Amino acid sequence: MFDDSTLSKSKAAAEQQQAGYNKMLERFGDAAPQRATAPKTGSGLPIKNAYFPHDVAHIGHDQIGAPGQFPFTRGNLPAQYQFMNWANQPVIGYGLPEHTRERMDTLSAQGMVGYFGQKFYNLVYDLVSHEGLDPDHPAARGRVGQCGMAVYSKQDMARLFDGMDLRKMNVIHITYYQVVAAFAQYLALADEWGIEHSELRGNTMNWYHQSAYVGMSAFAPESGHKLAVELVNYCGREMPRWNTTNFFCYGIEEAGGTAVQEIGLMLAYGVDFVRACMASGLTADQALLRVGFQVAQANDFFEEICKIRALRRIWATTMRDMFGANDPRSMHVRIHTHTSGACLTSQQPLVNLIRTSLHTLGAALSGVQAMEVSAYDEALGIPTEESATLALRCQQVIQEETNVTAVTDPLAGSYYVEALTDQIAEAALKVLDEVEAQGGYIAAQKSGWIRREVEGSAERWREEVNTGERRIVGMNCYEEGDAQEAEIFEYPDDIEQTAIERVRELRATRDAAKFETAMQAYTDKARAFAKAGHAELGNSGLIEAATDAARADATTGEIMGVLKDALGWSAPHEY
Amino acid sequence: MNIDQKNTETTTGGRVRVLLAKPTHDCHDRGVRLVARKFRDAGFEVIFFNFLLPQEIVNTAVEESVHVIGISVSSGGHMPIFEDAIAGLKDVGMDGVMLIGGGIIPPKDEATLKEWGVRAIFGPGTTADDAIAMIEETFIGEAAV
Numbered sequence: 001m002f003d004d005s006t007l008s009k010s011k012a013a014a015e016q017q018q019a020g021y022n023k024m025l026e027r028f029g030d031a032a033p034q035r036a037t038a039p040k041t042g043s044g045l046p047i048k049n050a051y052f053p054h055d056v057a058h059i060g061h062d063q064i065g066a067p068g069q070f071p072f073t074r075g076n077l078p079a080q081y082q083f084m085n086w087a088n089q090p091v092i093g094y095g096l097p098e099h100t101r102e103r104m105d106t107l108s109a110q111g112m113v114g115y116f117g118q119k120f121y122n123l124v125y126d127l128v129s130h131e132g133l134d135p136d137h138p139a140a141r142g143r144v145g146q147c148g149m150a151v152y153s154k155q156d157m158a159r160l161f162d163g164m165d166l167r168k169m170n171v172i173h174i175t176y177y178q179v180v181a182a183f184a185q186y187l188a189l190a191d192e193w194g195i196e197h198s199e200l201r202g203n204t205m206n207w208y209h210q211s212a213y214v215g216m217s218a219f220a221p222e223s224g225h226k227l228a229v230e231l232v233n234y235c236g237r238e239m240p241r242w243n244t245t246n247f248f249c250y251g252i253e254e255a256g257g258t259a260v261q262e263i264g265l266m267l268a269y270g271v272d273f274v275r276a277c278m279a280s281g282l283t284a285d286q287a288l289l290r291v292g293f294q295v296a297q298a299n300d301f302f303e304e305i306c307k308i309r310a311l312r313r314i315w316a317t318t319m320r321d322m323f324g325a326n327d328p329r330s331m332h333v334r335i336h337t338h339t340s341g342a343c344l345t346s347q348q349p350l351v352n353l354i355r356t357s358l359h360t361l362g363a364a365l366s367g368v369q370a371m372e373v374s375a376y377d378e379a380l381g382i383p384t385e386e387s388a389t390l391a392l393r394c395q396q397v398i399q400e401e402t403n404v405t406a407v408t409d410p411l412a413g414s415y416y417v418e419a420l421t422d423q424i425a426e427a428a429l430k431v432l433d434e435v436e437a438q439g440g441y442i443a444a445q446k447s448g449w450i451r452r453e454v455e456g457s458a459e460r461w462r463e464e465v466n467t468g469e470r471r472i473v474g475m476n477c478y479e480e481g482d483a484q485e486a487e488i489f490e491y492p493d494d495i496e497q498t499a500i501e502r503v504r505e506l507r508a509t510r511d512a513a514k515f516e517t518a519m520q521a522y523t524d525k526a527r528a529f530a531k532a533g534h535a536e537l538g539n540s541g542l543i544e545a546a547t548d549a550a551r552a553d554a555t556t557g558e559i560m561g562v563l564k565d566a567l568g569w570s571a572p573h574e575y
Numbered sequence: 576m577n578i579d580q581k582n583t584e585t586t587t588g589g590r591v592r593v594l595l596a597k598p599t600h601d602c603h604d605r606g607v608r609l610v611a612r613k614f615r616d617a618g619f620e621v622i623f624f625n626f627l628l629p630q631e632i633v634n635t636a637v638e639e640s641v642h643v644i645g646i647s648v649s650s651g652g653h654m655p656i657f658e659d660a661i662a663g664l665k666d667v668g669m670d671g672v673m674l675i676g677g678g679i680i681p682p683k684d685e686a687t688l689k690e691w692g693v694r695a696i697f698g699p700g701t702t703a704d705d706a707i708a709m710i711e712e713t714f715i716g717e718a719a720v
């Protein structure tokens with residue numbers, strides 16, 4: 001990268017700086033803070049106190065490249081935000097479909113917008129749906145419409161999207177393991193409204209891989225893996241505009257994982273994912289054409305930016321070299337940033353506005369495609385209308401006022417940023433090697449290795465907070481100000497009762513014969529799917545049969561009940 | 576603290592047995608799993624599990640004859656869980672068990688839960704050591720050292 005003369009001057013300059021630095025260390029003696037004696041990143045990677053040209057001399061230009069060029073370290077496209085800002089994708093969902101719709105409309109009116117003026121809605125389902133249940137199940141008590149929307153049928157979907165044109169919007173369905181049910185109900189609604197599936201735009205999460213590090217009831221890892229592959233095949237064939245799969249990096253960081261683990265483990269899952277898709281007959285390009293990533297943006301400002309740059313590089317490189325991916329779109333890491341929820345404090349909640357602003361700025365400087373900025377009160381409850389609007393304003397201020405959108409990958413060339421990007425990339429590739437040595441992601445999940453690794457990081461983080469080595473304003477330093485109280489979101493009354501009445505009414509009034517026929521056919525498909533090997537995936541008819549059931553007004557609990565019976569389902573402590 | 580150097584026996588013999596329970600739908604288990612580790616390090620016997628129905632907490636508490644039950648909820652819906660668990664424990668004559676909570680419990684709910692007999696809520700700003708100290712004070716006699 002540099003000629004010999006520059007390198008020797010660089011080294012001489014570094015020696016001079018280090019000599020001066022060492023004198024300061026001597027003067028401080030034991031009083032020198034740890035960041036002065038042994039600087040490290042939030043992940044614990046050792047870093048230097050200053051960087052020079054020779055610190056990046058080992059990084060080939062082919063590892064950095066140009067925006068829009070392999071390996072995409074500097075961004076997927078030649079332009080970043082010059083023609084199009086990142087999409088605003090706040091997570092929305094609470095109460096009945098009508099409550100969620102009201103919040104969607106409110107935020108739209110406040111300027112929430114996707115690419116080129118298109119409407120984007122990032123919708124989260126409630127705790128009952130995540131468990132694959134209906135609101136009248138005994139376990140649903142107190143959880144209906146909590147932390148998400150109470151949508152359990154095609155009919156609820158119709159309430160949610162009443163009067164909207166599904167062809168002119170992009171809907172992200174944030175599900176956990178109930179992907180099939182929610183997707184089938186959305187497709188059934190499209191059918192009812194005379195809309196071709198191929199015209200729909202949006203995302204399914206396909207997040208079966210998260211049971212490796214997130215403790216919720218789930219299908220067994222292999223079964224989840226098969227469901228993921230089936231969906232990729234189905235959408236590739238029927239819905240070319242639909243984004244099939246989201247790699248849930250964010251959950252790793254939220255569970256306590258480091259930046260390195262976040263991208264290393266998801267790369268490892270990506271490898272297993274492509275392998276399984278290829279076993280079903282897809283090419284790597286077909287498997288990867290419509291995938292995205294949800295990535296956290298947490299506190300270590302530069303590490304989090306370099307993490308994104310490193311992820312783009314190692315993903316493209318690995319997918320090309322291991323699987324022969326060739327289409328640039330299949331090598332791109334399209335990122336939805338979720339600013340870290342775990343970094344927020346319930347103490348002095350307004351201070352979270354400052355944290356999330358920094359996270360948002362970091363994500364913008366990394367060149368991500370979409371953002372959810374956490375609201376300042378999210379350590380206390382779900383966002384109020386006021387806090388949700390402020391979180392949107394945070395995106396808008398950075399988009400409209402700072403001019404960081406004028407230049408692509410503006411931090412490129414910083415000795416520190418390039419060196420740290422490379423360091424994180426290499427560390428994450430070691431995580432991939434470790435997982436591969438165990439037989440891949442699913443194997444490392446089943447042995448509990450992934451969970452232990454992430455949990456070990458969570459424990460180290462907590463120890464650092466307890467000892468004061470890691471300082472968190474309002475939590476272990478500058479604690480005064482506890483009197484400051486945020487208004488906590490209050491759920492509307494009668495959500496639960498209404499949801500229960502609706503689902504019972506639906507079951508009582510739907511065409512029973514049509515329902516029974518559709519459910520029987522779907523049950524047969526689910527049983528056959530359970531027996532299918534990877535090579536047989538892709539044409540099982542499972543999604544089609546689930547959609548038929550949803551057309552006949554099957555509920556989330558009913559659609560999921562069949563899959564749970566066929567594939568097995570258990571609480572997280574049992575796998 | 577090195578557990579070899581302190582008394583971990585309860586006043587009635589044996590170790591303190593703690594049941595830590597988390598709803599299956601609640602993915603926010605980073606905190607409670609850490610608490611489980613810390614409790615084990617403190618010498619407690621810890622049973623950690625995820626429940627669908629509160630009655631499962633009661634059943635497990637009976638089977639494992641625990642001294643302490645900790646319920647962690649970070650996604651809302653905690654009040655019916657505590658309500659059902661407390662009623663169920665009373666039905667089986669275990670209302671004397673020490674019941675504690677953790678996670679994200681708003682202050683007004685915390686006050687109600689304490690009226691219902693929940694001994695303490697360990698939310699943000701508390702540490703596992705705070706809970707350990709309370710449990711040791713209640714169940715463990717003088718330190719052996």
